[in-house]
Each structure stands twice: as structure tokens, then as C-alpha cells.
Amino acid sequence: MSGPALHLAVEIDGDGAHPAAWRRAAHSPDQLLTPRRLARIAAVAENAGFTLITLDDGVLPPGAGPDPVGRIGAVERAAFVAAATSTVGIAPVVPVTYAEPFHVSSQLASLDHISGGRAGWVVTEEELPEAARAWGRPLVADADARARESRDGVEVARALWDSWEDDAVIRSVATSRYLDRDRLHYVDFSGEAYSVKGPAIVPRPPQGQLVVLGDPGRVPAAQLDVALVAGRDVAAIATAAAAAGTPRVFAEVEVALDTTEATGAERVADLERHTEWTDRGRLRHIGTADQLVAVLAELSHHVDGVRLHPLVLDEDLPVLSSLVLPALSARRLVARPLPGTSLRSTLGLERPANRFAPVAAVQEDAR
Amino acid sequence: MTRTDPLDVPRPHAQLHFGVFFQGVNHWTIWSAPDSGSQIDPASFRRVAQTAERGLFDAFFLGEGLRLREVDGRIHDLDVAGRPDAITQLAALAAVTRRIGLVSTSNSTFNEPADLARRLSGLDLLSEGRAGWNVVTTDNAWTGANFRRGGYLDHADRYRRAEEFLTVARALWDGWQEGAVADSTDAASWSAPDAVRQVRHRGPQFDVDLTPTLPRSAQGHPVIFQAGDSAEGRDFAARNADVIFSAHGNDFDDALAFAEDIRTRLRAVGRPDDDLRILPGTEIIIGATEEEAQEKKRWIRLQQVTPATALGIAGLLWGIDLSDHDADGPLPKEDPVVAENDGSFGARRIADPREVVAEWRAKAETHGWSLRETVIALGPQRGHVGTPSGLADKFAHFVRHGAVDGFNVTPYLIPDGLDDIVDLLIPELQERGLYPTEYTGTTLRDHLGLREPLTHRSAPERRRAG
Numbered sequence: 001m002s003g004p005a006l007h008l009a010v011e012i013d014g015d016g017a018h019p020a021a022w023r024r025a026a027h028s029p030d031q032l033l034t035p036r037r038l039a040r041i042a043a044v045a046e047n048a049g050f051t052l053i054t055l056d057d058g059v060l061p062p063g064a065g066p067d068p069v070g071r072i073g074a075v076e077r078a079a080f081v082a083a084a085t086s087t088v089g090i091a092p093v094v095p096v097t098y099a100e101p102f103h104v105s106s107q108l109a110s111l112d113h114i115s116g117g118r119a120g121w122v123v124t125e126e127e128l129p130e131a132a133r134a135w136g137r138p139l140v141a142d143a144d145a146r147a148r149e150s151r152d153g154v155e156v157a158r159a160l161w162d163s164w165e166d167d168a169v170i171r172s173v174a175t176s177r178y179l180d181r182d183r184l185h186y187v188d189f190s191g192e193a194y195s196v197k198g199p200a201i202v203p204r205p206p207q208g209q210l211v212v213l214g215d216p217g218r219v220p221a222a223q224l225d226v227a228l229v230a231g232r233d234v235a236a237i238a239t240a241a242a243a244a245g246t247p248r249v250f251a252e253v254e255v256a257l258d259t260t261e262a263t264g265a266e267r268v269a270d271l272e273r274h275t276e277w278t279d280r281g282r283l284r285h286i287g288t289a290d291q292l293v294a295v296l297a298e299l300s301h302h303v304d305g306v307r308l309h310p311l312v313l314d315e316d317l318p319v320l321s322s323l324v325l326p327a328l329s330a331r332r333l334v335a336r337p338l339p340g341t342s343l344r345s346t347l348g349l350e351r352p353a354n355r356f357a358p359v360a361a362v363q364e365d366a367r
Numbered sequence: 368m369t370r371t372d373p374l375d376v377p378r379p380h381a382q383l384h385f386g387v388f389f390q391g392v393n394h395w396t397i398w399s400a401p402d403s404g405s406q407i408d409p410a411s412f413r414r415v416a417q418t419a420e421r422g423l424f425d426a427f428f429l430g431e432g433l434r435l436r437e438v439d440g441r442i443h444d445l446d447v448a449g450r451p452d453a454i455t456q457l458a459a460l461a462a463v464t465r466r467i468g469l470v471s472t473s474n475s476t477f478n479e480p481a482d483l484a485r486r487l488s489g490l491d492l493l494s495e496g497r498a499g500w501n502v503v504t505t506d507n508a509w510t511g512a513n514f515r516r517g518g519y520l521d522h523a524d525r526y527r528r529a530e531e532f533l534t535v536a537r538a539l540w541d542g543w544q545e546g547a548v549a550d551s552t553d554a555a556s557w558s559a560p561d562a563v564r565q566v567r568h569r570g571p572q573f574d575v576d577l578t579p580t581l582p583r584s585a586q587g588h589p590v591i592f593q594a595g596d597s598a599e600g601r602d603f604a605a606r607n608a609d610v611i612f613s614a615h616g617n618d619f620d621d622a623l624a625f626a627e628d629i630r631t632r633l634r635a636v637g638r639p640d641d642d643l644r645i646l647p648g649t650e651i652i653i654g655a656t657e658e659e660a661q662e663k664k665r666w667i668r669l670q671q672v673t674p675a676t677a678l679g680i681a682g683l684l685w686g687i688d689l690s691d692h693d694a695d696g697p698l699p700k701e702d703p704v705v706a707e708n709d710g711s712f713g714a715r716r717i718a719d720p721r722e723v724v725a726e727w728r729a730k731a732e733t734h735g736w737s738l739r740e741t742v743i744a745l746g747p748q749r750g751h752v753g754t755p756s757g758l759a760d761k762f763a764h765f766v767r768h769g770a771v772d773g774f775n776v777t778p779y780l781i782p783d784g785l786d787d788i789v790d791l792l793i794p795e796l797q798e799r800g801l802y803p804t805e806y807t808g809t810t811l812r813d814h815l816g817l818r819e820p821l822t823h824r825s826a827p828e829r830r831r832a833g
Contacts, residue, residue, distance in 0.1 A: 022557050029557045030548040033582060035461065035493045059481050061580050066556035069563060070548070070580055072489035076458040080493045083409070083462035099482065102433070102513040103452070110451035114409045114459045133576040134481040137515075169406075169449065173399045176675030179444040184435065197512035199435055199442070203407050203449040 004335040006296060007305030007347060008049075008325065009089075009250060012041050013056035013074075016316065017254055017309035019067040020275040024267065026314035033070050035080060041313055042081040045088060048321035049329065049336030051346055052089035053081065054122050054213075054307060059098070059134045067275055075107045082115035087336070089343035091120030091213060096153025097146055098126055098135040102196055105157035112205035117342030119205070121157075122228070123150055123214035147218055152191040154212060154223045159187040161209050162354045163199035185356040207344045208351045213250070221245035225349055228252055228307060230282045234295070237283060238302040248304040248347055254284040255292060256311035257319040263287075267311060282309070289323035293331075296324075300333055304347070376767040383766050383802050384773030384815060386426035386470070386646055387419045387785055388612075391450035392436065394680075395650065395749075397670040397779050398447050404782045406447050409459060414782035416460050419467055422789030423803055425814040426468035426499060427460065428592075428612070428775060429453035433477055434510045436712035438679065439688060443712055445676050454486045461494035468811030470499030470592055475529040477505065477514045481577055484536035487589045488581040496585030496810030501592035501612060502603075504529050507710020524572075526595075526603045531572040533591070533607055537822050538566040540588045542579025586810035588820040605632035608643060609817050612775050616647020617748050622770035644772040644815050650750035651776055653787045657754060664752045667779050668743045677739035680746065684720050684727075694739040698724075698731050749777075759795035766801065 015021035015032065022029055031037050045053050056062070057074035074092030082090050090111070094104055112119040125146045126132075132139040140146050165183035172180075187198035209225075216227040227244035230252040231237035241249040256264035264286040268277065285292050299306055310316030328334040337346045344351060389412065390396050397403055404411050416427045431453050436443040453471035460469055469490060473483055491498035504525035505511075508518020520528060547562035566577040593600065593608035596615075604611050615625035630640035652667060654660025672680070674694035682689040686704035703720035731741045751758055751774075765771045778784025796802035808814060818824070 023552050025552055028550045028552060029554065030546075030550050032548070033492055035495065038493070039462065059485075061578050065558065065560060068557045069578070070543075070558070070582060072492055072581065073486050075455055076486060076489035076493060079455045079458035080462045083413075083459035100477065100514055103478070103482075106452040107455045110455040113407050113451055114456065116409070130576070130578075134578070135479055136481070136573050136575040137479075164449065171398055171403075176673040177444045178398050178447055179442065179449075181442040181444045184442050194515040194517070195512070196514075197434070201432060201435060201449070202451055 005300040005333045006303075006328065007051040007250070008328075008334055009052035009054055009091075009305060009307040010045050010050050010317070010320070011054045011056060011307060011309045012045060012313060014062055014068055014071065015314070016312040018268070018271045018275070018277045018311050019063050020271040021312040022068055023271065023274060024312045024315055029068070032068065033072055038072075038077055038080060039084045041317070042085055042088070044317050044321060046085045048317065049325050049334065050088055051305065051337055052091055052120060052307075052343065054091045054120075055093060057093040058095060058124070058126060059131050060126075060128060075111065078111055078119070079114055082111060082118065087118075087339050087341070089118045089120055089211070089337065089346065090115055091122050091211065093122040093124050095124045095126045095150075096157075097140050097149045098131060098137045099153070101153040101156035102160065104153065105160040105200060106202050108157065108210050109161055109200065109202040109205045112207055112210050113202070116340075117206035117344070119207070120211035120213055120226075120343055123154055123212060123219050125150060125218060148192065150214070150219050151223065152189075152193065154219060155191075156187065156189050156196050158209060158212075158223070159189055159355070160196070160198055160200040161205055162356050163187050164204040165354055165357050166204055166208070169203065204354070207342050208354065211343050211347065211349065216244045216246060225344075226250050226305070226347070229303070230280065232281060232283055234283070234298050234302065237299065241303045247349060250305040250307050251299055251303045252280070252282045252309065253295075253299075253306050254282050254309045254311070255316055255320075256284075256286045257292065257316050257324075258288045259315050259319055261315075264311070267315065271311070289319055289327070292324055293327045296328060297331065297333060377769050378767045380800075381766045381769070381772075382800070383762055383796060384644060384646060385419075385422065385424045386428050386468070386773070386775040387415060387424055388428040388430065388648060388775050388777045389415050389781065390447075390777055391430055392432055392446065392448050394446040394671050394676050395777060395779060396447045396781060397667065399670055399673070400780065402783055403780060406781060407449055407451065409456075411782040412451075412456055412460060413463055415778065415785060416464050416467060418782075418785045418789055420464050422785065422793045423806060424467055425773070426470050426775075426811060427457075427464075428470040428499075428501065429456060429472060431472040431474060431503065433474060433505070434513055434711075438682070438712060443679070445673070445679055454490055457498070458490050458493055461490065461497065466497070466806045466809065466814075468497045468499055468590065468814060469494050470501055470590070470811075472501040472503055474503050474505055475532040476520050476525060477510065477516065478532075480532055480535035480539065480573060481575060484539045485580060487536070488540060488584070491584035491586065491589050492581060496812070498584070499590040499592055499610070499811055501594060502529055502533065502607070503594065505710070509710040526599050528572045530603065530607065531570045534570075535566065535568050535573055535575065535577075537588065537820070538568065539577060539579045540583065540820075541822055542566055543582040545583065547582055586812040587823055590811045590815065590817065601629060601632055604643070605629065605638070606636050607821075609812075610644045610646055610815065613645055613647045614749075616649045616765075616771055616774055617750070619765060619768075619770055622647060622765060623768060626770050642818060644817070646773050646775045647771055648749065648777055649774045650779055651758065651774070651788055651792065652750055652752040652779075653755060653758065653791055654752075655754065657757065660752045660754060664750065671779065672739060672743050672746070674739055677742040680742050681738055684723060686720060692738065695737045698728055698738050698741060755791040755795040758792055759799055759801065762796065763799055763801050
């Protein structure tokens, strides 16, 4: 691929990857759900040179007492961040296990317009039965059924993004026509659980299709632009990456870095006194920035990018920003996204042709 | 209109509230002029919102339609269409505005409380208490074809569902006690134990068990807007809304009758009759002289009602395809057809088109109007036209007699359509003491001068209200 060897994404939900991260945050708990806090973290991540910010979400509380139980919706946070930043990519987590794919598609297309083509979508699942009770929908009971909902939801969203051709707005004064209805398409999706007519109510996103990220074990690889793969070590990640079958692969990596105040190990131990850090089978780096740079350099031979999950955002982001990204940049392993560049372009992905457009228009798209 | 003693009116100190409605879909937005901007570029939304904020408007308002409009099974192609999801767009505007309210039109039929109430709550927090929700309902299968639940909701159930939706939404918005979240990282727990109340609701429309995930905003709840004009819609507003976005703001007597009707309904449900703001949607066309304003109106109407649009509007009235007629010729000879309403835009036909067509024919003959001229003259009259000074006097009469609390302005041009209102009309209003000279509060509820949310009031307060 062209471009840098490695793209760095960072998950910025809450106060960090550890459930008790709030205890080491630089702000009081009652400041977590404020626009100032969100804007500040997004600015730190953008200034550090990350390619992509992701924002975790779900209909249920993010955790249980004594840890945080509040969270603003990821799409709303993403839109706010998009208006407050200019280069970083932004991908909210949106499960479609129970959500309306038509709404999800509209919201994400809007995010792409708002961000000028910097939007992505992390597809996850609502796994707990409580989510069905919250939505007031029949339980999607097992893993196969949840995978079906994700597959159908992504299919509908992607079809709707194509349901307006890029040049559907013609503003033809001569014929009094604002739209060319031949360039608008019904999607006529019909799945096992529901059907969707279309077309979209939002014009085609600037990127054509948003960058869709997800676990290739849960979402068909053909629907993903970026596979998010996990493994406890580089070898396991390399194996998963080789099997992903997606245009790009990002590794999930949890980090607890040494800071001037305390080592990563000490910080983890401090938080583990309160709550256990859930083991998700991901490579976990606890140590120095230099060691992390070495791990990432090694990973760059196997994956296109890494999504970092910092232990405590307020402690780890400054180290990532001041030590890790500059070191990787000096070795030309990473590059900050350029202003005016879409997330797809930054990742070296083509702008996709429109599935509904006639062939001539497809060729035009591909130019 | 003669100028009367400014204090010899029912509400001598009343001030106007302005909102702006970025319409996004309909023929009132002119797309053919050289300065007609993008309907989707975020810069257009930012520009309108920031201009409105410069003019100290209370609210920036977005509409919603969950299916592209169709006429006779074909996508309606004459008007602007294609707009962003409202809450998503407003969350972005929260980052680039400081004071103006951000109001989303969102459908209670094709949403679920767990999702929509939380999205609105998130917008309210990100804007620090500036969110509003214009509650709209749908009953038709045509729109439902885009959704899991599919079509159908019995017409009578639309407002029942909306009301039950609000009940659940309010329970969620009230689910966290004041000060639920700790103010120090040294606290034993992020939030006080038992500070978050589960919401268990079993009703005809919703059967849900929810854990509220967000605290109250600076304004308690998002401000509730309502726009339905039926008796059912008005009663729904009297029971639930903080603001009515009405269609009664053009003619003074009509506006006053509507306002009196709403106040009667408010008293009937035990609310004070100043508990709700009435903001009719209106176009405002400004000229340096009366003649210039009228000339501008003529130009605007010709841009809005193109020959094809005139034939389209007449086609909806007649119930037949008139697109091969000449809009600049006489009215069609054919008799109108009464058609079934399936919910699509093209099916929103008038109950008895024959009566309306007869009236159109009579007036067109009297004045020698073409079809297009007839559509322009007899279509909905939704604008105020005049000089800044003349309009200020007129609006003073409206607001100080209690006919309106202000207007939700619908610009005919995007993104510059508010400029002359803010630059020319607002100063005239301020000079007359009819308009604030600064934002005195921070929340949408503050701007509108509203009391706290209905569910936060104590019982004695509610009794006093009655």
C-alpha cells in the first residue's frame, strides 16, 4: 500500500480503557459528560497526529458502579468532535442489533458530510439481553442471529449511501428540476427480519461510502474496509491479520505507559485495587514508550494500523503524543493526516463506485 | 396600521422571540438563484446558525421527513431535498455556537425512547442546555416501508404513542438525581449509589426496562415543540409542549384566535396560560420601501413557484397529472378527482378539491390570472412583507396583543436569507423595546422565558397554575 506503514487510531470513550480510569483522570467525575472535556480530548488526539478517533457506545450504561454509568451517544459526540477538528478521522461505534438501519445510515452519512469525508463506522453488537429490553424489541438471542442483524444493517446502510448518485442534485433551471430522479434509487432491501425501501433522505456521503470497521469474525469481510483483529501477542495478531480478508487490518492494542509520575505497572496496580481490567484477549503493553514503539514497529509488518486503548486517557495520551508518535514519525512509520483529505484517502482506500450508477458514471467515479 | 399608545395594549412589555427554520425540503427554498447555496454542506448550516445567533435568535430549527417525497409513485424532483439527520447536524452546531437553541424535529412513530430520548439528552448536554425536540407523528405505511416496525399505526394512535413516548422520555431525563455524579476522583464511587433510577414502563405502545445513561442538562429537559394543527394536536400541545410552531402567524385575527384557543386548552389542563410560547412559521420579506418589498415578494414567488411547481401544486389539488399543461395558460378544464391518501406527499390532497377548484376558477376569471398566477395568489400566504420599520410596528401589534410570542422564520434563501432580518429588522425591534439586546441566559429554556419542565414542578405550583 502507499502512504505510511502504520496508521494509528485511538479509542477515546470515557476516561480510558480501564473501568476505574476515572480515578486517575485529570478532571472530576462530574466533568466527564461535558463538551469541554470531549473537545479537549479530541484536540489532544488530533494534535498528536492520530489518523482516527473511535468512540465506544451501546444502549446500556458503559459500566457498573462504582465506575461510570453515563455516556453520551457516540454519533452525537462524533458530530460534535467533527465540527471541532479538521484532519482527524472519526468513527463512532454503532451496533445495529436493535437500531433502525435507516436512521443509522442517515446519521452516519450526515457525519460524513459534517466532517468533510472523515467519518468511519465501528460495527459492534449488543450482546446482552438487557439491550433488547431497553429497546423494547424481541431478543436477538444467539451469536448467529446477532451476526445476521449486523450483516443486514451494514448492507442496508451501504445500499442507502449509494441510493443517491453523486450528481443527483442537478439544479436544472431550464427544466425546473432540482433532482434528477433517474439518479435516485430504491434499495428494496428484504431480509429475514425486516425490509427497507429507500432511497436515503441524505445525499451520498462525500466519501461515497464511509470507512466501515469491525471484527471480521462477526461481520462478513466483504462488508468491511478495516478488520479490527485481536491477539495476545504479535504472532497471534499476525495470524488473525493474515486471515482477515479485508482491504485494511488494524490490531487492537491496550496500553499502560510509564509516565513521569508512575510506571505503567504501578498505574495498572493502582486501578486494579478497585476494579478488574476486563481481559478481551488483546495485546496489552504495560511499560515504556520506547518498548511500545518497538512493538508497533514490529506490528507494522503485519497490519496496516493499530487501534490503541489507553489505560487512562489523561495519563497515556500525553505520553503517546510527546514520545510515541514523534518516535514513530521520525522513523517514517506513521504520518499525520493531511488537511482536506478524506479518511479513505488517508488509509489509501479508493472512493468506491456507486452500485446503482450506470457504467459510464462508474468510470467517472473511479477517476 | 395606526400606531396606538404603546402601553394601552394587553401585553405592553412583551418581547418577540425568533427562531429560524432551515427547511431543507419544500418549494419555499429558492434553489435557482445565483446565491442559492448548498442544502447539505455543513458551512450552510453553520452560516445560518451563526447569523441567527448574531441576531440573538432563541432557536435554530431543523425538520425531518423519513421518506423522499413522491407524487403518484415517482420521486418529487422539483424542490430542494436531501438533508442531514437533524440531531447529528445539531450536535455539530453545538460545537460552533454558544447560545442559540438547537431544535430537532424527530418522529415518535419510527423511533424508540431508549435511543431517541438518549440522543436528545446527549445533544442537550453537548450544547449545555440548548436542545429542543419538535415532536412529530406519522401513521402511514408508506413511511414505514423504511423501518423495522413497518407501516401502520392507527391514525388515532399517533398522538397516544407520542404521549407515551414523552412519558418514557421524561422518566429517562429525570432518572438521575441532581448532583448524582461525584465532584472528586477521590470519591468512593463515580456516582452516588441509588442515584440512578431504573425506568420500567409497560404500556400499549412501549414495554421497556431501561437504565437512564445521562444526567439532567442545564435546562432540566430538552424544550418540547409541537407543530400539529388538528384539535388532537392542539390538545397534545396543551398537555405536553413548551412551544407551538403554528401555521397561524400571517393574519392577526387568525393568529389571535389560535392563541386564545391554545390558552383555553392550557387552562383546561391546569397550566398557566403563559406556560407555552406560540411561534408561527413565517417568511419575512424586507425592502427599503413598501414598493421594493412587494417587488421582491413578486420575484421570490416566481422563483418558488416555477411553471413546473405550479403544475405540480395544481396537480395535487386536481388529483391528476397536469404536467403537460401550460402553467402560463388558463386553469385546467378537467374536474378534480378525490383520491385515497396513502401518506405520500403527493397523496396529501384536500378533502373536497371541487370546492377549492371552483373558488380558484372564479377568482382566476375575475382577475384574468394564469394557472401559475392563481397558484401564487391563492396558495398559502405565509409571509410578512414590508420595510423594517413597518414590520416592526406590525409585529409589535401581534406580540403586544398576545396573538404570537414571536416567529419561526423560514428563510427563502440559504445561507444568506437571514442577513437582512438580522441587520435591518432586529435593530428596529430593539429600538422599540420589542427585542432583547443580549442573551440574558444560557439555555434554550432561559431564552424562551419558560418555567422548569412539567415533571419538575411541585404539586402546589401545579395547583396555582389551575
